[in-house]
Amino acid sequence: MQALLQVGLLVIGFVMLVKGADIFVDGASGIAEKFGIPQLIIGLTIVAMGTSAPEAAVSITAAFKGSADITIGNVVGSNILNILIILGITSIIRTLNVKESLVRVEIPYMLGISALMLILGINGTVSRIDGIILWIFFLIFLYYLLKQAQNGKEEELIQEKPLWANLIFTVLGIACIVAGSNISVSAASALARMFGMSERFIGLTIVALGTSLPELMTSVMAARKGNADIAIGNIVGSNIFNYLFVVGTSALIIPVPFQSKFIVDASIAILAAVILYFCCWKDRHLQKKEGLLMLACYALYFGYLCIV
Numbered sequence: 001m002q003a004l005l006q007v008g009l010l011v012i013g014f015v016m017l018v019k020g021a022d023i024f025v026d027g028a029s030g031i032a033e034k035f036g037i038p039q040l041i042i043g044l045t046i047v048a049m050g051t052s053a054p055e056a057a058v059s060i061t062a063a064f065k066g067s068a069d070i071t072i073g074n075v076v077g078s079n080i081l082n083i084l085i086i087l088g089i090t091s092i093i094r095t096l097n098v099k100e101s102l103v104r105v106e107i108p109y110m111l112g113i114s115a116l117m118l119i120l121g122i123n124g125t126v127s128r129i130d131g132i133i134l135w136i137f138f139l140i141f142l143y144y145l146l147k148q149a150q151n152g153k154e155e156e157l158i159q160e161k162p163l164w165a166n167l168i169f170t171v172l173g174i175a176c177i178v179a180g181s182n183i184s185v186s187a188a189s190a191l192a193r194m195f196g197m198s199e200r201f202i203g204l205t206i207v208a209l210g211t212s213l214p215e216l217m218t219s220v221m222a223a224r225k226g227n228a229d230i231a232i233g234n235i236v237g238s239n240i241f242n243y244l245f246v247v248g249t250s251a252l253i254i255p256v257p258f259q260s261k262f263i264v265d266a267s268i269a270i271l272a273a274v275i276l277y278f279c280c281w282k283d284r285h286l287q288k289k290e291g292l293l294m295l296a297c298y299a300l301y302f303g304y305l306c307i308v
Contacts, residue, residue, distance in 0.1 A: 003194055006187045009186070010183075010187035012183055013184030014184060014210040016183065017177055017184060020180055022173070023169050023173035024170055024173025026169050026173075027166040027169025030161055031166045031167070034163055056245060058070070059246045059250050060246070060250055060253065063250040063253045063254050064254075065189075070189070070203040070207060071247065073202065073204045074204075074208055076262060076266055077204035077205060077208025077265070080268055080269050080272050081209060081212045082212060082215050083235060083273065083275070084272050086216045086220075087219070087291070088290075088298065089220065089295070090220055090231055090291070091223075091287060091290055092291035093220060093223050095288070097284065097285045098232060101148070102233070103277070103284065106233070106236045107236055107273070108277065111270065113240055113244060114266070116134075116243075120134070121258030122258070123258075124260070126250075128252055130251055131247070131252040132248075132252070134245075134248030135244065135249075137244050138241075141244065184210060188203075191206075201305065204305060215238055219231040219235060264304075271297075275293070275294065275297065279293070
């Protein structure tokens with residue numbers, strides 16, 4: 001009975017996270033479009049940060065509650081899911097054309113950040129100093145995006161909702177995300193203890209999948225509507241945001257444990273980024289065959305998780 005209660009709470013938490021992120025993205029994207037910010041930049045920043053808000057809320061909440069093991073598992077697991085599952089599914093639904101800047105700058109930056117995460121954690125802890133380093137790279141990325149936005153400003157778009165309505169949506173979205181994260185972390189931790197599962201496994205699978213639902217929904221909907229810039233930019237931006245802001249902020253709150261087993265998971269995240277880069281590099285698009293390759297790679301990884 002207790003297990004069913006925790007599963008129910010976990011589902012409620014995930015629903016709040018997904019709905020909160022959805023509302024946040026609507027509001028924040030509306031604000032960004034009001035000021036003529038290009039679609040790719042919206043995908044890499046507003047949408048990416050909005051859909052990564054569940055990871056941020058869950059990981060930072062976990063750090064405050066002393067369950068910092070969930071932080072790395074959630075972030076690394078989400079980043080692997082984002083590429084191999086979400087872009088895999090999205091590219092099967094529709095061929096995604098890839099912007100030149102993604103191949104030249106953003107994907108290589110994500111790859112470099114993935115490697116940096118492994119280097120910082122290989123000694124067993126992501127310390128407060130490491131958190132500062134991650135935040136420095138986060139500010140560098142934000143500066144780059146700011147310059148990109150200034151160079152590619154578009155004409156102001158006609159908005160269905162006024163600015164004040166978008167602001168209310170943004171605030172309500174954040175409130176749902178914070179509340180949902182509290183419920184999710186508590187329920188996931190309780191289930192892990194109840195069934196003798198490690199917080200690493202819970203973070204890499206259940207929590208990672210739950211917090212990646214906004215990315216999945218956003219990317220699939222963007223692809224179906226022909227907005228490939230948002231679909232891919234959302235994933236690349238989310239992965240960068242997850243490592244630099246989420247882990248960086250969590251580490252500033254409390255040193256984050258990086259178990260030796262996470263070395264394998266972090267390496268898989270690097271491999272996933274490499275696969276994405278080479279899939280995009282040749283002809284600047286993702287097709288069904290690349291999507292199937294990504295899903296097959298995740299199936300192998302999940303099999304590994306079930307064995308160890």
